Amino acid sequence: MGTIGDVGEFGLIARLTRRLPQGPDVRLGPGDDAAVIAAPDGRVVATTDLLVEGRHFRRDWSGPYDIGRKAAAQNLADVVAMGARPTALLVGFAAPPATEAEWAELLYDGLADECRAAGASVAGGDVVGAPGIVTLAITALGDLGGAAPLTRSGARPGDVVAVRGRLGHASAGLALLTEGRDGPAQLIAAHRRPEPPYTAGEEARSHGATALLDVSDGLVQDLGHIADASGVRIEVDSSAVPVPEILGPDGLRHALTGGEDHAFAGTFPPNAVLPSSWTVIGSVGEGAGVRVDGREPPAGAWDHFPT
Amino acid sequence: MGTIGDVGEFGLIARLTRRLPQGPDVRLGPGDDAAVIAAPDGRVVATTDLLVEGRHFRRDWSGPYDIGRKAAAQNLADVVAMGARPTALLVGFAAPPATEAEWAELLYDGLADECRAAGASVAGGDVVGAPGIVTLAITALGDLGGAAPLTRSGARPGDVVAVRGRLGHASAGLALLTEGRDGPAQLIAAHRRPEPPYTAGEEARSHGATALLDVSDGLVQDLGHIADASGVRIEVDSSAVPVPEILGPDGLRHALTGGEDHAFAGTFPPNAVLPSSWTVIGSVGEGAGVRVDGREPPAGAWDHFPT
Numbered sequence: 277m278g279t280i281g282d283v284g285e286f287g288l289i290a291r292l293t294r295r296l297p298q299g300p301d302v303r304l305g306p307g308d309d310a311a312v313i314a315a316p317d318g319r320v321v322a323t324t325d326l327l328v329e330g331r332h333f334r335r336d337w338s339g340p341y342d343i344g345r346k347a348a349a350q351n352l353a354d355v356v357a358m359g360a361r362p363t364a365l366l367v368g369f370a371a372p373p374a375t376e377a378e379w380a381e382l383l384y385d386g387l388a389d390e391c392r393a394a395g396a397s398v399a400g401g402d403v404v405g406a407p408g409i410v411t412l413a414i415t416a417l418g419d420l421g422g423a424a425p426l427t428r429s430g431a432r433p434g435d436v437v438a439v440r441g442r443l444g445h446a447s448a449g450l451a452l453l454t455e456g457r458d459g460p461a462q463l464i465a466a467h468r469r470p471e472p473p474y475t476a477g478e479e480a481r482s483h484g485a486t487a488l489l490d491v492s493d494g495l496v497q498d499l500g501h502i503a504d505a506s507g508v509r510i511e512v513d514s515s516a517v518p519v520p521e522i523l524g525p526d527g528l529r530h531a532l533t534g535g536e537d538h539a540f541a542g543t544f545p546p547n548a549v550l551p552s553s554w555t556v557i558g559s560v561g562e563g564a565g566v567r568v569d570g571r572e573p574p575a576g577a578w579d580h581f582p583t
Numbered sequence: 584m585g586t587i588g589d590v591g592e593f594g595l596i597a598r599l600t601r602r603l604p605q606g607p608d609v610r611l612g613p614g615d616d617a618a619v620i621a622a623p624d625g626r627v628v629a630t631t632d633l634l635v636e637g638r639h640f641r642r643d644w645s646g647p648y649d650i651g652r653k654a655a656a657q658n659l660a661d662v663v664a665m666g667a668r669p670t671a672l673l674v675g676f677a678a679p680p681a682t683e684a685e686w687a688e689l690l691y692d693g694l695a696d697e698c699r700a701a702g703a704s705v706a707g708g709d710v711v712g713a714p715g716i717v718t719l720a721i722t723a724l725g726d727l728g729g730a731a732p733l734t735r736s737g738a739r740p741g742d743v744v745a746v747r748g749r750l751g752h753a754s755a756g757l758a759l760l761t762e763g764r765d766g767p768a769q770l771i772a773a774h775r776r777p778e779p780p781y782t783a784g785e786e787a788r789s790h791g792a793t794a795l796l797d798v799s800d801g802l803v804q805d806l807g808h809i810a811d812a813s814g815v816r817i818e819v820d821s822s823a824v825p826v827p828e829i830l831g832p833d834g835l836r837h838a839l840t841g842g843e844d845h846a847f848a849g850t851f852p853p854n855a856v857l858p859s860s861w862t863v864i865g866s867v868g869e870g871a872g873v874r875v876d877g878r879e880p881p882a883g884a885w886d887h888f889p890t
Contacts, residue, residue, distance in 0.1 A: 310725070411635070
């Protein structure tokens with residue numbers, strides 16, 4: 277099939293667009309100056325992430341399909357973390373001309389399949405040739421269905437803190453890859469392809485969540501964002517944090533500080549009766565910051581500007 | 584002030600966010616998992632571009648403020664080219680940790696000022712440290728105000744073709760910089776900072792435009808997109824194309840094939856009476872492709888995968 281340099285920008289766009297089914301929220305899909313997406317609520321939830329090869333993914337550690345699924349998942353999770361329903365993704369894709377066109381096609385298959393899992397579509401984007409590395413820019417859009425957005429600032433003293441989804445799995449998988457190991461397969465897979473529980477936003481809303489976010493940088497660090505925005509202290513009981521055996525001897529550390537599983541963490545009124553898929557791991561009190569078992573939490577969160 | 588590695592991701596985000604005024608369409612601005620933007624029309628127009636240092640801009644040819652204005656302009660122009668009113672921009676910014684924080688601040692000042700010129704705001708985004716080069720991912724959103732989008736597919740035989748805004752200036756300025764020259768200043772400035780006439784979308788709509796786009800790759804190539812999407816032939820009369828003296832001996836070539844001025848080109852019913860800011864340059868007929876003075880146009884459009 278050749279490289280993307282062989283097929284050219286417009287050729288590649290045509291190949292990729294054919295692989296992107298358009299859902300009912302897409303009023304005008306790829307091919308014009310811009311897409312048009314339904315926003316029935318009269319507002320649109322919008323978030324952007326920039327993913328850089330070597331920093332956010334490695335082509336020798338993950339195939340294009342998984343890179344696509346993961347890139348879509350982390351942005352769709354941000355939309356769900358506002359309590360919204362994802363509607364569409366826009367994708368900017370930069371790659372060296374020597375990249376195989378098939379690699380790009382599989383990447384977009386991954387993007388499209390993850391969108392489908394969340395009820396959304398890849399509705400537009402940009403493709404550019406650039407020397408060096410692969411870069412992905414993902415914008416996700418969503419609809420709030422008339423509800424108030426679930427921000428980080430609504431937690432109140434007395435609330436309970438609960439999580440939904442895997443913690444620490446992606447981090448443990450990344451540690452294995454860094455050590456040159458290839459198992460346990462479940463952890464490697466968790467690093468390559470997170471599985472955010474996309475129903476969590478609606479569940480949280482219907483159970484009166486006062487704050488919600490997705491865990492991208494690590495549970496403790498991300499709960500810190502809720503504590504800061506809400507002006508409260510969050511107390512985590514480490515014995516309540518789900519740490520399955522498979523995470524190994526560093527399991528608790530992975531669960532507390534590992535990002536990229538895109539679990540959801542929220543705060544709920546004290547009397548909330550949560551579904552069994554949610555695990556209560558702590559409480560909200562007066563003060564500031566996050567405490568784990570009453571102490572300052574361990575360091576080890578992702579540093580976005582490694583030196 | 585130091586580098587962005589010194590101030591860190593969260594420190595940089597705080598500095599940048601302070602410089603971003605939020606307009607009335609922003610329901611929830613930077614700082615949460617996602618932004619919430621007004622979409623009063625019940626639909627949202629959305630477009631993404633990925634801009635890569637060395638490919639789309641050079642830090643030795645343009646300062647950060649101009650890079651920001653240009654990056655915003657090209658996406659805001661895409662929204663206007665749909666006949667929509669821009670509401671918000673999301674910005675993904677990747678830069679090496681050694682980049683000066685002040686450089687990033689000036690970049691965002693440029694983004695914010697161009698947004699203001701178009702009636703929009705920088706409502707959110709992402710900041711990442713990454714080795715190598717600066718990358719910008721810009722998503723622009725807009726509102727159609729109840730009207731049908733102005734696509735590329737509505738041109739009909741008998742329509743007239745008209746343009747609004749500068750042609751060839753950015754291309755001529757780029758040619759000067761490539762030759763190591765620093766004037767005429769007006770052309771260099773046009774390369775560094777396009778000035779899309781943001782009222783063009785509304786003007787086109789109110790005069791019954793049947794198709795509209797912004798000229799990003801070159802007039803002939805972009806008119807080709809209208810011809811393809813509409814299933815028509817577009818005839819350009821080169822003597823009608825505005826080619827001011829300052830463009831020099833290659834002026835017509837710059838005007839026909841140069842991109843990045845983000846002028847607007849549209850098709851209108853034969854009886855349309857256009858404002859004097861629009862120049863009729865040709866007509867729509869049966870057939871396919873673009874003809875300039877009845878002949879195949881010259882080559883020389885921007886190739887997105889240079890080898």
